[in-house]
Amino acid sequence: DAGITQSPRHKVTETGTPVTLRCHQTENHRYMYWYRQDPGHGLRLIHYSYGVKDTDKGEVSDGYSVSRSKTEDFLLTLESATSSQTSVYFCAISDTQGAKGGYTFGSGTRLTVV
Amino acid sequence: AQRVTQPEKLLSVFKGAPVELKCNYSYSGSPELFWYVQYSRQRLQLLLRHISRESIKGFTADLNKGETSFHLKKPFAQEEDSAMYYCALLRSGNTPLVFGKGTRLSVIA
Secondary structure, three states: OOOEEEOOOOOEEEEOOOEEEEEEEEOOOEEEEEEEEEOOOEEEEEEEEEEOOEEOOOOOOEEEEEEEOOOOOOEEEEOOOOOOHEEEEEEEEEEOOOOOOOOOOOOOOOEEEE | EEEEEEOOOOEEEEEOOEEOOOOOOOOOOOOOEEEEEOOOOOOEEEEEEEHHOOOEEEEEEEOEHHEEEEEEEEEOHHHOOOOEEEEEEEOEEEEOOOOOOOHHHEEOO
């Protein structure tokens, strides 16, 4: 068990609706990240967290917000989903920002906005 | 801007042939570099990191600061090496990993 789970695994939603994706870890790692994976773009950072209630924006943060009220959970919210947000979303965790042990990734959430 | 470039979207090789997945980076500081791999229907996982100078599954990568490269190599490709490979850069300070766009390796039997 990798110690990190994402939910839901798949979701189809309509344009304009809010959507929340959840990342849950059991490793007690300080750092958590949300990336999106798109063909031709690779992995792009949306938001990340360096502690409870401490978050910062990544390179593609527009249209997304995050919250981290406890160490184990990092939520990603699409305020009003658009078709351009159809993607696979990956959560990752690390115990240090230097990531000597590397990032551990979740299994991903495939989101389709219709 | 800090950047990671993987020039090949797709690389096809025959089984038993040598493999080289290219990665170039742009960063003025002292970088740490990683290779991550994603096999079909699996999560991304760390393959190797330059600071460890390790060989994993027969893959090696050497950091060349003069050429700002961190190419991934394997002398003899296996079918099970078929996957998506991402090069990633860690800058100094509290900043997250920056990933390249990835290269899909296809090993043909």
